[in-house]
Amino acid sequence: MLAIIDLLERVAPRLEFYPGWAQALFTATFVAFVLAVVVFAALYPSRRGSGEAAER
Amino acid sequence: MLDLLDRLLPNIGRYPLWARALFLSTIALVLASAGVYAALYNDASARLERSKVSLTITSVLTEEDARNAAEVTGGPALEGPFFATTRLQVDGAGYERRIPISQEVAPGKTDSFEIPLAAAASSRHRLTVRVLAGAEPAGAPRELELDILVPRPPAG
Numbered sequence: 001m002l003a004i005i006d007l008l009e010r011v012a013p014r015l016e017f018y019p020g021w022a023q024a025l026f027t028a029t030f031v032a033f034v035l036a037v038v039v040f041a042a043l044y045p046s047r048r049g050s051g052e053a054a055e056r
Numbered sequence: 057m058l059d060l061l062d063r064l065l066p067n068i069g070r071y072p073l074w075a076r077a078l079f080l081s082t083i084a085l086v087l088a089s090a091g092v093y094a095a096l097y098n099d100a101s102a103r104l105e106r107s108k109v110s111l112t113i114t115s116v117l118t119e120e121d122a123r124n125a126a127e128v129t130g131g132p133a134l135e136g137p138f139f140a141t142t143r144l145q146v147d148g149a150g151y152e153r154r155i156p157i158s159q160e161v162a163p164g165k166t167d168s169f170e171i172p173l174a175a176a177a178s179s180r181h182r183l184t185v186r187v188l189a190g191a192e193p194a195g196a197p198r199e200l201e202l203d204i205l206v207p208r209p210p211a212g
Contacts, residue, residue, distance in 0.1 A: 013104055013140070013141055013143065013174070014097070014100040014101060014104055015100075016143075016176045017099075017100040017101075017103035017104050017176065018092075018093075018096055018100050019096070022092050022093075022096060025085070025088060025089055025092055026089050026092075026093070028085060029082075029085040029086055029088070029089040032078070032081060032082040032085050033082055033085075033086065035078065035082075036078050036079050036082040039075050039078055039079075040071075040075075040079070043071055043072075043075060044067065
């Protein structure tokens with residue numbers, strides 16, 4: 001946990017000193033990552049269910 | 057990890073095309089971000105260092121201040137406090153930054169702390185600095201005006 005906090009403290013102060021386009025890229029990546037996790041979790045049961053149904 | 061991938065990969069093939077495109081785009085964005093972050097890390101670090109300034113403020117604590125602080129800390133404080141850089145807002149107004157100090161200072165004695173401040177761009181700041189012992193103010197607030205100059209990076 002301390003290593004993660006140390007990493008965040010090292011990363012976060014530098015982010016605002018990156019160019020605007022790089023900050024936009026980081027933001028888009030974060031949004032896409034969150035969206036992908038949500039989509040993956042939301043569709044996972046139905047995908048898994050249809051797979052199990054196909055195996056029967 | 058391999059077991060997790062084995063469990064996930066067969067299912068990913070059953071996701072709709074748009075979902076797989078989203079997953080693929082996310083992976084590409086993560087790789088691109090990691091590359092950009094690494095490539096520009098030195099420049100960003102140099103800008104961060106150039107933006108740092110520091111202030112020295114001395115406050116002599118009274119017996120009452122020491123009692124107020126002891127009520128909160130409840131015992132001996134840590135040695136050698138480390139302060140992360142406190143970032144000031146370039147366009148901010150009426151905001152507050154709290155910097156916890158965990159250090160034992162005997163009544164009537166002084167100690168020194170270096171608290172780095174930074175701003176993302178050249179800017180003028182009007183600060184009110186309050187030293188609190190516990191929840192109570194120790195001494196009068198100090199009004200400060202601070203001009204931060206962030207040099208532009210050398211051309212090329």
